Amino acid sequence: MLTNLEHLGLAVKDLTAATALYTKLLGQEPYKQEHVASEAVDTVFFQVGGSKIELLAGTSPDSAITRYLEKKPEGIHHVAFEVDDIRAEMARLRAEGFQLLNEEPKRGADNKLVCFVHPKSAGGVLVELCQSIKE
Ligand SMILES: CC[C@@H](C(=O)O)C(=O)SCCNC(=O)CCNC(=O)[C@H](O)C(C)(C)COP(=O)(O)OP(=O)(O)OC[C@H]1O[C@@H](n2cnc3c(N)ncnc32)[C@H](O)[C@@H]1OP(=O)(O)O
Ligand SMILES: [Co+2]
Numbered sequence: 001m002l003t004n005l006e007h008l009g010l011a012v013k014d015l016t017a018a019t020a021l022y023t024k025l026l027g028q029e030p031y032k033q034e035h036v037a038s039e040a041v042d043t044v045f046f047q048v049g050g051s052k053i054e055l056l057a058g059t060s061p062d063s064a065i066t067r068y069l070e071k072k073p074e075g076i077h078h079v080a081f082e083v084d085d086i087r088a089e090m091a092r093l094r095a096e097g098f099q100l101l102n103e104e105p106k107r108g109a110d111n112k113l114v115c116f117v118h119p120k121s122a123g124g125v126l127v128e129l130c131q132s133i134k135e
Contacts, residue, residue: 080128
């Protein structure tokens with residue numbers, strides 16, 4: 001089962017400008033900045049109640065965020081849900097006919113294992129599953 005709305009991922013062109021904008025909008029500073037080399041993105045995180053806003057800027061032409069912004073305006077790029085057991089949820093969603101973009105969970109930002117569901121199989125919304133890594 002998908003539990004909490006973990007974060008909304010927002011695609012931005014200028015991470016510094018977007019961070020300043022969301023700091024003003026949310027009335028608080030971000031709690032984390034992280035480069036995720038495997039996704040070729042720089043991220044900035046804000047905590048909003050039990051959920052987060054994840055600002056994402058591409059760091060290479062091959063980044064999903066760079067490619068997305070070549071065709072679409074800045075804004076909501078994906079919706080991420082928390083799960084307790086990502087492998088079990090991946091198996092459940094596969095069996096339900098959803099197209100997963102990863103065979104195996106991969107390391108995401110903010111100490112999470114993540115997996116993406118193709119927007120074509122999820123009503124036009126790119127969905128991310130997130131499981132916290134307990135260290
Ligand atoms: C920081 C790590 C992690 C975290 O821990 O939180 C992240 O959030 S990383 C975020 C960036 N990484 C990803 O998005 C990885 C998963 N995404 C992908 O694999 C690809 O982006 C994609 C979804 C498979 C699309 O890639 P591709 O097929 O190469 O792009 P196209 O431009 O050809 O798109 C095909 C089709 O899909 C529509 N599309 C693309 N992206 C989105 C989106 N974010 N939301 C909704 N729809 C999307 C696109 O419009 C095309 O549709 P049509 O034009 O109708 O064919
Ligand atoms: Co994300």
